[in-house]
Amino acid sequence: MAIKVAILGYGTVGEGVYKGIQNHQEQLIEKLGDAVEVAGILVRDPLKKRDVQPGTFITTRFEEILAIPGLHAVFEAIVGKEPGYTYLSQCIEKGCHVITANKVLFAKYGNELLKKSKQHGVHIGYEATTAGAVPIIRTLQELLKVNRVTRIQGILNGTSNFILTEMRANRLSFGEALKLAQDNGYAEANPENDVEGKDAACKLKILCQLAFGCTPDWEEVEVEGIAAITSGEVQKAEAEGFRYKHIADIRAEGGKLKASVKPIAVSSAHPLFSVEGVDNAITLETSLAGNLTLQGAGAGKFPTASAMLEDFSAILEKSLRTKIHLLSARVPV
Amino acid sequence: MAIKVAILGYGTVGEGVYKGIQNHQEQLIEKLGDAVEVAGILVRDPLKKRDVQPGTFITTRFEEILAIPGLHAVFEAIVGKEPGYTYLSQCIEKGCHVITANKVLFAKYGNELLKKSKQHGVHIGYEATTAGAVPIIRTLQELLKVNRVTRIQGILNGTSNFILTEMRANRLSFGEALKLAQDNGYAEANPENDVEGKDAACKLKILCQLAFGCTPDWEEVEVEGIAAITSGEVQKAEAEGFRYKHIADIRAEGGKLKASVKPIAVSSAHPLFSVEGVDNAITLETSLAGNLTLQGAGAGKFPTASAMLEDFSAILEKSLRTKIHLLSARVPV
Structure with a gap:
């Protein structure tokens, strides 16, 4: 049957x-x-x-x-x-x-x-x-039960990452990159949720509840999107070996959870430095496994x-x- | 009890x-x-x-x-x-x-x-x-049961990847990089298994049996290590935007399995391009999820x-x- x-x-x-x-x-x-x-x-x-x-x-x-x-x-x-x-x-x-x-x-x-x-x-x-498609929920639920997860950093919004990639690699302005994302069907007609960090914050909340069993005070969490980043800032960062990535971050520090969702200029030593285009990726810091990174298609x-x-x-x-x-x-x- | x-x-x-x-x-x-x-x-x-x-x-x-x-x-x-x-x-x-x-x-x-x-x-x-520490076995066993896996590419030997990274980033010769790996405790006193590709081939066999339920004729599989790569080749590749990575590859093509284990100069579009140092990483090509990459500590x-x-x-x-x-x-x- x-x-x-x-x-x-x-x-x-x-x-x-x-x-x-x-x-x-x-x-x-x-x-x-x-x-x-x-x-x-x-x-x-x-x-x-x-x-x-x-x-x-x-x-x-x-x-x-x-x-x-x-x-x-x-x-x-x-x-x-x-x-x-x-x-x-x-x-x-x-x-x-x-x-x-x-x-x-x-x-x-x-x-x-x-x-x-x-x-x-x-x-x-x-x-x-x-x-x-990145199996981050079930990796946390099923594959990391002995390890203590101490920090989660993620590129959780493909549209933002696509825009930042285009601004860097093809020297587009924010507006041009956003339009390209919309033309490619990556961004909604109203892109607010994506570019203002709300979508990433939502996903971080879900990961946080799962990994830590509780959440920080979300009213106090800094949530910043990518709309204010200028082409000049992106170029300057690149000239110095850095790339802007929109990173949702949550970590256990001194018995408290600290979270932020914002663009950060990361060096090539950062595990999310080379995540480009519409991909999503998450790096888990764990007590035994060390850093684990999962990367794949974030939407579609x-x-x-x-x-x-x-x-x-x-x-x-x-x-x-x-x-x-x-x-x-x-x-x- | x-x-x-x-x-x-x-x-x-x-x-x-x-x-x-x-x-x-x-x-x-x-x-x-x-x-x-x-x-x-x-x-x-x-x-x-x-x-x-x-x-x-x-x-x-x-x-x-x-x-x-x-x-x-x-x-x-x-x-x-x-x-x-x-x-x-x-x-x-x-x-x-x-x-x-x-x-x-x-x-x-x-x-x-x-x-x-x-x-x-x-x-x-x-x-x-x-x-x-990369949970590739259980990801294949438990998290990808509906998807058809069509190809697996992996950097499965941390020592080789460390040597190739040092040859590129710090312009060391193969011998200097190998010595550094040994000094750091990454490579065995007898590094043959690592640098001649045998260790990676062993792991590819295990992944292949799990993902495809059978193996190709291993006698016919090309297994090549990194010992023959010169500093000059690594520099030349880099100048052209490529990096040598030692890649264990198995794919289903026309009802047959094709495997190879060898150094390949990959472009920045390749999902394993930015895997550096002693890390291991595996990219799975799948029917629904697309490309999924898992990266983390390959040993230790x-x-x-x-x-x-x-x-x-x-x-x-x-x-x-x-x-x-x-x-x-x-x-x-």
Whole structure:
């Protein structure tokens, strides 16, 4: 019997998840034992033409998604806190696993949702909220359990990094580089969240909660974007061997957490010095492993879908394993 | 009751594991529910002074390690295929989990050991065999299950990378750079395995088996070290914007695996261009995530111990989870 999933929102990310599922059925069947069926897609405009298999159930009504019998998991790829939060809460209450790419929602309601998911015996995947395809969430959750993480530094906004790279490498002004980012589809029409550091701050919040189990007083955290950096400053830094990088930084110092999100001119000795273009990267300082850096695509259709589908596969395997243990243990009864 | 472990071999890595366990008891207790006790250490020279807690059981006889009652896991940090293979086989047969840093052994006998471990219901951790603290093995095993990995490129030998970096950045000759590596403790007195590419080839074999489930005909694989590279070639490449990197490469092409291990002059567009010094790094090409690069310490006392202790924690949690499920399921009986 196919594993039934639904996709909430069919923009770039939602479509990436849909196509990713279609193109990776072989892997999914091998890992999960069954094919994955997209049993419903929630959209805003029902009339828009979409490249989906004939007969795919498309609706504008969330209740109809929730009513799908035997729904295993929901991929949420909507923008903004609402209606995402309401939808995810209802899915969890119904016993449905949830995979989200919604960083604004998760930075705000992550703890509530995780608590609720425990109560209802389901899992939440949120790898896609932070640094696109880079598996930083699950590296922290699963691969670094003995190490103490003492500092996280990240380039968490691809648009800002693209702009800074263009200003340096091709001597563009901020305005020209921003326009190029928009022309390439990297930046939103309203680029405020990206270039003013809000997007990076949101992701840092998620990483901080995960790595340190608490957050600093965000009202006091310095959050500065890249909009005020001039071409002259970038050129001057380069002449001296430095590069401006927009770095989200959180570190444990003397029993307290210190955070900042701002552009910094780093030397070639800094682990994020050579991260260029739209890539994201994170350097973890740890007690045993030393510095670990993960780098990859910070956004985009398939990179974001990658994070969501890997979450999905891990969650399904986990819940499958539990069931097998329970079943096999019950055999003697 | 403490979780009992033994350490086979007490060189740099064995000592790193011992100290790592002592310094991370809090983390281990939190994750595993119990303290971890080093119940035995296998050494060659019983008289050598070692900085271990008074009363620690130290022996030169493997049988005495194997006879420790209730031994949960063994950390193997011996050099060479034997006696490591015999020891690990016996541990597995006894129902003991095994964590190894021995790449020569694992490249040769990995498949046999994995098969044997399945038969005996135990786990093998081998993260430390490849790229030190960089969690490439478990990233491939656990974080990339839906993605198809199509190519792996790695800087897998820190000594070679250090030498190439010094030849470029400080204009040393190969001989001078090698001597510096030896003075810094990076290179063995006999550096053949490192500078002739054998060490990197060994690690590539392990990655290849894991990622592709099979290996190319290794007799036909080009394995070339860095010993023949001249200072002049390095300078010429740099003047043209290139850097020599010793790259272990394996890719799926037309249904066949193609591998090579050799120095390549790469441009700044290559994801491994800026990996310098003793670091290791691996770039994975994948079907959904695109290019993912992981970078960190490729060797050393604590980085290697990090990989082994993270393996240990994951294995213990896994086997603990199975037991809890079985127990909780049996309650109604």
